[in-house]
Amino acid sequence: MSSPALARPRPVHRAADLLAAYLPGSFYFSSGRGSLLADGVHTTVQAPHGQRARAAADALIAADLAGVEEPLVVGALGFRPDAEASLVVPAVVRRAGVPERGGRASALDGSWSITPKPEPEVYAGSVRRALELIDADELSKVVLARCLELTAGAPVEVPALLARLVAADPAAHVFAADVSAPGDPAPRTLVGASPELLVSRHGSTVVANPLAGSLPRVADEAENRRRIDALLASAKDRAEHAHVAAQVADVLGGFCRDLVVPEEPTVLGTPTMWHLSTRITGQIADPAVSALALAEALHPTPAVCGVPVERARDTIAELEPEDRGYYSGLIGWTDLSGDGEWVVTIRSAEVCDRTVRLFAGAGVVAGSDPAAELAETSAKFRTLLRALGLEGAA
């Protein structure tokens, strides 16, 4: 399907300039395919869970008719079906290439207080409780997360934090979105660097890249090679991964022709973690099904929730004391042709004035060890903690 928006020439900017132009309130998204910065609000897209892709498509058509130069829907959806959502058609969209490696970003200074929610030993107790439910056959997998609430002495500089996330890993999906809600004392920004592509659609090609089954990355390369081999050989991690790959393949199978699902996972590395990874591809059967429609159908995958999904969601509500908000939801963009990219909002934080709430979770399956899951969440926190200059704090 050809789209009028795609026929228009797009201004090309330097990736570094786009990043430097980010201000809180803007929407920033960069990945291995390029970067985009969106400003202003032409339309707010409001619709309940399951109907957002339809509402986004309607808003895009209306924006195109109204003469918006590059109609795009951008934004984020929270974890729970009834969670907050922030989807808009921005007034102005600028695009650039992939951020350069070795970009420089200034440090964030200041003193912080850090409150774990819950305390680490309480989290380990929740993992033990989840293992009992798994033993009793109530669940096969549940992803349990914990939160760190950080308070700085002064308002957190979100542009500097974003620039440090990009510099640390230009290949990641790095994002910042305004997620302010009524009652917030100050503007609230969701910011992060996710390794996990929920789904993308470019033309007819659909790609998803679920991750699950993880080990922390260390400085020693020989030890890293040992960890990669251990991950590939681990029956527990492969079972944890298989739940996610199977659900994603199952859902996309309902929308795609020529679905290709590799039989064996590979290992994907980030600056802080190693993950089992499966890249699933297909061709969209109905071009009216947008990237956002695919994302809504897939969310929440067992990478962030569990199996069976309802029981896992209830277990998360029972065992996690903090509401996840936008953590483990999705963020991305969709255009008039239905193309788009949506990633899982992990390795992320919500920043509001002097406060940063960050979450990390780990999949619990039969054979999981509470101490190892706790250590995994600590390692996952490092993406944001390093960017904040707080490595070692978890």
Ligand SMILES: C=C(O[C@@H]1C=C(C(=O)O)C=C[C@H]1O)C(=O)O
């Ligand atoms: C839940 C998170 O990560 C997810 C869970 C993983 C796991 O349990 O091994 C791995 C990657 C992500 O899909 C997180 O980073 O907070």
